[in-house]
Amino acid sequence: MRIALLGYGKMGKTIEEIAQSRGHEVVLRVNDDIESYNLGEFQPDVAIDFSIPKAAFKNITTCFKNNIPVVSGTTGWLDQYEKAKNICEENNSAFIYASNFSLGVNVFFELNKKLAAMMKGLEEYSVEIEEIHHTQKLDAPSGTAISLAQQIIEENPNKKGWQLNDADSDEIPIHAKRIENVPGTHTVSYESDIDSIEITHTAKSRQGFALGAVIAAEYLKGRSGVFTMRDVLASLF
Structure with missing residues (x-):
């Protein structure tokens, strides 16, 4: 699976580690304005967003408009969550938001x-x-x-x-x-x-959050719609 990381701080780097250990490839690391990238050039299968509150909505919806499913763990932006869901559905994309992916x-x-x-x-x-x-x-x-x-x-x-x-x-x-x-x-x-x-x-560490986010991304690949971590857990147990 080809992954775009939106936010490349400590959490993004831990996600990269976990993703690579599970056989995935990180093809894009975004730390600035997502709109300055040609997302089609990198062809990610899914994006994982652990950016900052003021960047999250733009990150997420730009991906939807480029047919890229999104897993987001960024908090502090949820006043725009319903709007993001609508944009996801309008573009027949896929989305999982969770306040905690552990x-x-x-x-x-x-x-x-x-x-x-x-x-x-x-x-x-x-x-x-x-x-x-x-x-x-x-x-x-x-x-x-x-x-x-x-x-x-x-x-x-x-x-x-x-x-x-x-x-x-x-x-x-x-x-x-x-x-x-x-x-x-x-x-x-x-x-x-x-x-x-x-x-x-x-x-005890960021490892649990990162592993859960990667597992959620694995679940999302090939799907369309808005899901939760309950859906992911149900697929595991």
């Missing part, structure tokens, strides 16, 4: 949904989310933390939204910390006067 995190998402469904009737418990990332992460809270909060809101009719730090009783507080060299830790906590329940996912 296979372990996607299992964690499933645990979070199950726990939220079990806890929704137990009003004596309050819920909050903590996320810790490296100091280079530009957005806060993380896309993964927002996904966790949204899952809880979907399961619990008493929760109407989330807030960074201070939150009302019908909202979920998310606490974001930035510490040097932390790939990503997410904890969902339920607290009452008598006990606490916590689930935590701790990333």
Whole structure:
């Protein structure tokens, strides 16, 4: 498979390593304006986008318009997600966006949904989310933390939204910390006067995110439509 990397920072370089170890070829590395490249010249089968929020929408939609499927893990641009989906469908292309491509995190998402469904009737418990990332992460809270909060809101009719730090009783507080060299830790906590329940996912390196993104790209090749990591997981298990 021929891969275009959109964003060639630490994550892009880790993806390149994993992709090459799985027999794929990286044919394009984009770190500046994607429109300055003739994408047809490189003939990628799929693009993997881990760029920056302000570049993501242009990166993704330019690929769709050039018949290149896209896997995107860039967060902080989702106000334009629906528009990107429409452009994907208009061009009969393919798209997977995930706030986190780690296979372990996607299992964690499933645990979070199950726990939220079990806890929704137990009003004596309050819920909050903590996320810790490296100091280079530009957005806060993380896309993964927002996904966790949204899952809880979907399961619990008493929760109407989330807030960074201070939150009302019908909202979920998310606490974001930035510490040097932390790939990503997410904890969902339920607290009452008598006990606490916590689930935590701790990333040990970028390898898990990169592997999941490459597996998603392998899944996307030859398909059209908009998919999620649940579709990818279903194809594996």
